[in-house]
Amino acid sequence: MTAATQTRPQAGDAGAANRAKRNLTIAKAMAEAIAQEMRQDPAVLVMGEDIGRLGGVFGNTRGLIEEFGPERIRDTPISETAFIGGAVGMAAVGMKPIVELMFVDFFGVCMDAIYNLAAKNCYFSGGQMPLPMVIMTSCGGGYSDAGQHSQCLYGTFAHLPGLKVVVPSNAFDAKGLLLAAIRDPNPVIYMFHKALQGMGWLGTVKGAITDVPEDDYVLPIGRAAVVRPGRDVTLVGFGNTLHHALDAAGDLAGEGIEAEVIDLRSIVPLDRETILASVRRTGRLVVVDDDYQSFGVSAEIIATATEGAFSALKAAPRRVAFPDIPIPFSPALERPLMPDAAKVAAAGRLACKER
Structure with a gap:
């Protein structure tokens, strides 16, 4: 496995010289990735708290309910246990759910569904029951949100066999990694940092806003x-x-x-x-x-x-x-x-x- 030398398209990439640059935030890049995949794959849907009309607390689903409607962009009750458990069942029967765990700190109430069901079912079934689901969740402190809303917990999920874990640092990577995660037959924990999202009230690291092609592209999961x-x-x-x-x-x-x-x-x-x-x-x-x-x-x-x-x-x-x-x-x-x-x-x- 070899590393890429940079995270954005090179000037010599096909079509790069012929298109205008589009500098996007990570939030907009994520929403674009989800929309593109939903247009081509009817098995993809999104669930979570405040992801519909509000477009997600961190902007990851803005504009999606207007295009895809409430059947595929599902606002849920405040029960992570219920909607993440439901997503496991959906994935088991061939759907491709994307669920938003609003803050990674909330993992405690739904960890049984994540680890004892999603992470292990492919192994338990001898590979006969892959679970193509994505859990996207916010992490990171610096906002006086205290210990209940500020953790990262990367190591918690990385320690558990059966889960893939990705953490984008910029908008180009965010789109490519999310498309790869949705298409992966394994459960993927997609962790986005609040400081990089592009939400005005949070403040955004400038380097996270990058040129993002409209085209479909995938970044391989597992390549630095x-x-x-x-x-x-x-x-x-x-x-x-x-x-x-x-x-x-x-x-x-x-x-x-x-x-x-x-x-x-x-x-x-x-x-x-x-x-x-x-x-x-x-x-x-x-x-x-x-x-x-x-x-x-x-x-x-x-x-x-x-x-x-x-x-x-x-x-x-x-x-x-x-x-x-x-x-x-x-x-x-x-x-x-x-x-x-x-x-x-x-x-x-x-x-x-x-x-």
Whole structure:
């Protein structure tokens, strides 16, 4: 498996020079992907709270009910257990449900349907009952939403066999990964970060708004992208933390440190080959993860590097993550705990001091 060198179409791509650029937010790219797939596949439908007339709290389904109606864009009662359990049944009989779990923090009330049903049924049935369903869910803090609405929990889902997990960092990837997720015969957890959505009231990282072709295109699930080449230290991020890594790489470049930045795009499957190839080039590794520090994705990436490229390491791998405490409500307490570019740059700087 090889990594892409960037996450957007290259100038030489077929048709790229002949079309006007369309800069979209992740929310609009997701809505477009869903609409395109619904037009060509009548088995696809969407369910969740406030996804109809409102268009989703995070804008992922805006405009869809006007085109497809309430039978295929179904507003549900406030019962994640009911509508995610229902989606499992729909997938089992040949439909392709997309369900929105409004906040990933709400997974607790529907985890039985996600893990004991969706994730395991293909295995239990000997491959005779694939479950093509997508659970799209918001994650991330920084808005004083406290511990009930601010977590990421990437590692929670990544730890469970039978689920694929994707986390886009920009609108181009968001569309391509969502189309791939809808078409995948496995259940896919599609995790979008609030800071990247393009909702005005949330604020949006500028790098998340990218050129998105109207055409149908798919990004393979399980393939990372090297979005900035370098030779001195490898910075690994995904979702919102990819942008922290890119900003840190820019700061380090001013000090003569060339950081290579990897966007994982998918947590499961994890593109270990791309991580190892980069660590063998640079000899140093910093992982950025806005989930809790212990027992998470950052630990798995570091384990991958030490198991597969130990002899190439010139310094101990480092991670920048959220500490293992409930997320505070107070901005004065929450903000200093979150990963940012300054913390990533400091970790990269320390790694490069070791020879």
